Amino acid sequence: MISFSQVTKRYPGGHEALSGIDITIAQGELVFLTGHSGAGKSTFLKLIAAIERPTRGVVAVSGQNVGRLSRRAVPYLRRNIGLVFQDHKLLFDRSAIENVVLPLDIAGVERRESLKRARAVLDKVGLLAREKANPVSLSGGEQQRLCIARALVARPALLLADEPTGNLDAGYAADIMSMFRDFHQVGTTLVIATHDERAIAALGGRILHFDHGRVAEGSA
């Protein structure tokens, strides 16, 4: 599903975040990205979602060379990817359910169907009772679950999560990881950048350890 072939990413200023990476991730895999801050985990995720472009090498997602995608084609790639951010990136001028329906609005799904699907996914993450709440009034864990609901509402085949439990206490973090396990069990490919070793141990799966832009394989 995802392949990195001799991928190097150098940012303006000269910092090399990734150096000659060769990785393949199969459909349905659960992959954890570990390593210290600045090791290249986030860059790896950004290259998959075409938020960044590789300096050298080829990043392919479902057979598409995403580094070569035109500006017009990038949104269609992203519609098939669910993105979970550490800082949630929620919109605070609208309700929880309005945040969740946004990807469906973008895809042109009919409003009634959008709301139905948004409620279903809010129910799955335990936030159905808070659908009208403004995200500001939600706790950190709830905001992260809302972000996950938004990432999943369009039923993507691939979910990328960047430190999804980074700011959460142990209880919330366990809830969220257990949610990820459920999605993995229904066939979603998950690539999760995290420092949370307990979560990795609990969920199992493949580990890619990043260190100064290079990758070493491991397993939980």
Next chain:
Amino acid sequence: MIGWLHHQKRALTSALRTLLRQPLSSLLTALAMGVALSLPAGLYLILDNLGRLAGELPAQPEISVYLAADATAAQKATLAERLKKPDIERARFIARDQALAALATEQGLTDIAAGLPENPLPDAWVVRPRDTTRDALNRLHDELARLPGVAETQLDSAWAERLQALLALGRTGVWLLTALFAIALAAISGNAIRAQVLARRDEILVSRLIGATDRYVRRPFLYLGAVQGLLGGCAAAAVLALAGLILRDPVEHLATLYGSAWRLHPPSAPELLALFAFTTVFSWLGAWVSVTRTLRRVEAGA
């Protein structure tokens, strides 16, 4: 197709919500557009009205030929025969009684005309020549003046020609002003839209991350620009209507003093539609340029 319609509907709804969320700023933007546009639109209307007035006057050169009071029947017949030649497009005879009656009714001089011991006006011909070049007109004018029984001749068209030339110049000026104000309109709209794009920066960036196309992001702002332009057109029409209302009585009074029944004409329905279309299109264009430039800047700074 259905997805496309959903997008249009949502974008329009979003634009209307934005306008309603900031009623004062929307109103001020529409007023700025309306006041700016009312100048060329008002000038257009003034010229249109002057054009109507000029249309009632002889736009083509005419020669008035006044007969001497003692002109004989033979001299009158010779003149009438001359005016049947092919170099004359049309010739209209106005008998002296008819001229006096017209003077009495059209100029409101009934009492004075009735008090005259005898009709002082001569019989006359109003002649429209076929060749309207200056030389040909002068030649014909001189020839008619030399005919026996003709007391006086007058070339009537010079001032009407000058008025038509001035109107043509005025119309060119209106188009130039319109072009300048179209740029101003696009700038007003673009500036308002730029502020909106910056205010919704987070929403735009998040939408882009989860798959929004350029068109999806741009669409609500384009609708906003178009709706603002339409409101600007309505404001311009309101300013013109108000000006028309204020000017109507003084203009009619002035026209009456000159013995004319001329009245101010309001803009016609097609002219109003053209005004609305103009403001909508140029405001949309301003929004398009602004949103495209600002989006690039917002995304580059993300």
